[in-house]
Amino acid sequence: xxxxxxxxxxxxxVVVLFGVNTFSQKLTKDEKQIRKCWDIFKSKSYSKGISKLxxxxxxxxxxxxxxxESLVSMEYTNFNRxxxxxxxxMTVELDGQGNDSLTKTFQDMMSDYYLDxxxxxxxxxxxxxxxxxxxxxxxxxxVDVDPDxxxxxxxxxxxxxxxxFFINGDYELADLNYRKAMKEDSVYYKANLYLGDSFxxxxxxxxxxxYYEVARNMQPNLLEPRIYIIxxxxxxxxxxxxxxxxxxxxxxxxxxxxxxxxxxILYIENKFMNENRLxxxxxxxxxxxxxxxxxxxxxxxxxYRKAKGEVSKYCNNDGIIEGNGETNDRYLxxxxxxxxxxxxxxxxxxxxxxADKMREDGFLEPYVFISLFHIxxxxxxxxxxxxxxxxxxxxxxxxxxxxxxxxx
Numbered sequence: 001x002x003x004x005x006x007x008x009x010x011x012x013x014v015v016v017l018f019g020v021n022t023f024s025q026k027l028t029k030d031e032k033q034i035r036k037c038w039d040i041f042k043s044k045s046y047s048k049g050i051s052k053l054x055x056x057x058x059x060x061x062x063x064x065x066x067x068x069e070s071l072v073s074m075e076y077t078n079f080n081r082x083x084x085x086x087x088x089x090m091t092v093e094l095d096g097q098g099n100d101s102l103t104k105t106f107q108d109m110m111s112d113y114y115l116d117x118x119x120x121x122x123x124x125x126x127x128x129x130x131x132x133x134x135x136x137x138x139x140x141x142x143v144d145v146d147p148d149x150x151x152x153x154x155x156x157x158x159x160x161x162x163x164x165f166f167i168n169g170d171y172e173l174a175d176l177n178y179r180k181a182m183k184e185d186s187v188y189y190k191a192n193l194y195l196g197d198s199f200x201x202x203x204x205x206x207x208x209x210x211y212y213e214v215a216r217n218m219q220p221n222l223l224e225p226r227i228y229i230i231x232x233x234x235x236x237x238x239x240x241x242x243x244x245x246x247x248x249x250x251x252x253x254x255x256x257x258x259x260x261x262x263x264x265i266l267y268i269e270n271k272f273m274n275e276n277r278l279x280x281x282x283x284x285x286x287x288x289x290x291x292x293x294x295x296x297x298x299x300x301x302x303x304y305r306k307a308k309g310e311v312s313k314y315c316n317n318d319g320i321i322e323g324n325g326e327t328n329d330r331y332l333x334x335x336x337x338x339x340x341x342x343x344x345x346x347x348x349x350x351x352x353x354x355a356d357k358m359r360e361d362g363f364l365e366p367y368v369f370i371s372l373f374h375i376x377x378x379x380x381x382x383x384x385x386x387x388x389x390x391x392x393x394x395x396x397x398x399x400x401x402x403x404x405x406x407x408x
Contacts, residue, residue, distance in 0.1 A: 030064050038070065046078045062279070068129040072122060076137065079118040086111060115141070126256060127374055128281055135255030138375045139223060143253060147189045147219050155184030159191050162198075171198045189218050193225055205232045223253045230261055239268050247398055251391040254373045254381070270406045273398070275371040276354035284376045285336045288317040300340055300352065307339035308332065318379035331380040334368050358401070365390070366397035 027035065033056050041049020053071055057063040119141060122134035151159075162177030178195040182188050196211030209232045216225040226249040233242035246262040259273065266272050280301070285308040286292060292308075295301040311332065314324045319332035329335035341348065341356050348356055358367040369381045384390050 030066065034064075034066055034070050038074075041074055046074065046081065050074050050078065063129070065129050065131065068125040068131045069133055072125050072131055072134045072137070075118050075121045076133075079114050082114045083111060086114070123283065123375060127283060128279065130256040130259070130277075132255070132257035132260050135375075136257050139253050139255055142375060143378060144222060144224075147222070148185075151181075151185045151188055155181045155188055155191070158184060159188065159194075162191070162194065166194065166198060166201070169201075171201050174198045187218060189215055189222075192218065193228070196228065200228070200232065205235045208232050221252060223249060223255075223258070226252060227258070227261070230265075234265065239265055243269075247395045248391075250370060250398065251385050251394050254370050266403065267406070271403055272406055273402045274404050275402060276367075277371050278351060278355070284333050284374055285319070286376060287312065287315050287319060287332065300344055300349070303343045304336045304340040307336040310339065311335055318383075319377060320380065320383055331365070331368075331377075331384065333372070333377045333380055334365050337368055337372070338364060358397075363393070363397045363401065366394040367401075370394060370398060371402070 034053065037049050037053035037056060039049075040052050050071070053067065053074065057067050057071070060067075119138065122131070122138045125131035125134035126138065148156075158177045158181035162174045162181065165171070165177060166174035175195060175198045178191045178198065181191040182195070185191070192211050193215040196208040196215065199205070199208035199211065209229060212225050212228045212232060216222075216229060219225065226245060230242050230245045230249065233239070233245060243262065243265050246258065246265060249258050250262070259275070262273055282293060282295060282301070283289075285305065287308065292305065295305045311321055311324075311327060311329075314326070315321045315332050321327065321330050321332060321335060327335055329338060337355060338359060341352065341359050344352075345356070355364070355367060358364045365384060369377070369384055373381060385394070
């Protein structure tokens with residue numbers, strides 16, 4: 001992500017999370033408490049700032065989105081610092097001589113530890129809240145691939161020079177070098193994408209859109225070019241097209257950041273997306289995890305968890321259920337939600353009524369994969385969306401069941 005685009009996203013999050021109050025200096029009690037945590041984080045130590053924020057959040061039934069976003073941001077900063085220390089700057093010596101093998105082993109161990117910790121913070125923040133930055137990091141670390149790993153050395157050199165010019169604000173020379181990289185490698189995804197960004201930086205949104213669409217067509221399973229396309233359409237006030245692009249993007253990765261983009265577009269139409277999301281403090285059923293809590297404290301979710309054992313002999317670690325004579329469901333998460341609903345058809349609480357209606361109407365799969373999406377069920381989501389008919393059904397579900405008029 002180049003600097004201009006990254007700055008736009010950061011500023012957008014500041015506006016969304018802090019709102020008008022931040023700029024008028026009239027902070028809420030929550031904002032004041034979180035600001036104190038940030039002051040400690042910056043002036044004393046990362047660990048003390050994080051610890052204070054976690055202690056503050058533990059005292060609330062449901063912490064604010066601002067609290068979760070702040071926690072993710074702090075943890076990301078801390079992760080990057082530790083990655084630099086243990087990944088690149090650390091040396092280990094034995095008897096006065098460097099031991100490359102031991103160094104590499106230790107570096108890998110510490111890198112895995114800090115990465116796992118950070119990703120678990122993001123997993124929690126996207127389950128307990130609607131943290132857009134946590135979802136973005138999960139996608140970038142776990143889902144996204146580098147489509148340019150096989151580009152030529154010469155092409156990569158031109159691209160790197162283009163990036164340097166872009167960072168320095170020389171967009172014409174950045175443009176020239178991106179084109180040179182594309183000449184060396186005609187399918188250079190990032191060169192096309194950031195050539196579009198060089199036009200974006202100059203306010204030429206039509207031209208930017210051309211190259212964003214080329215990048216999207218090159219890598220239809222990557223979300224980034226779709227985000228850029230939506231931004232370019234919004235800049236040109238082509239809101240209907242932007243909305244349709246959002247629907248398509250949700251079948252690629254239905255993260256909270258994309259849903260926030262859609263909400264801002266729908267607001268212009270006096271509409272909003274009501275996901276009917278079920279907020280919970282436990283992770284989805286996972287065949288690879290044999291130590292998940294039973295959830296016996298809640299009779300509804302206890303049956304959800306028990307469903308995992310019912311199909312264990314047919315289900316792989318990704319949650320894909322092979323054909324069998326007991327269920328037509330192909331996905332563990334869909335099966336588990338369905339079984340919970342069916343076990344309590346006469347006593348479902350109000351928050352589960354919408355889910356039960358989706359079961360009755362035949363839209364339980366899109367409901368689970370859009371409204372209840374979590375990174376842990378991504379392999380199931382990806383398999384479902386690999387079928388064109390399922391993507392079309394999902395978009396139909398969003399338009400038919402989730403989009404509502406704003407209350408007057």
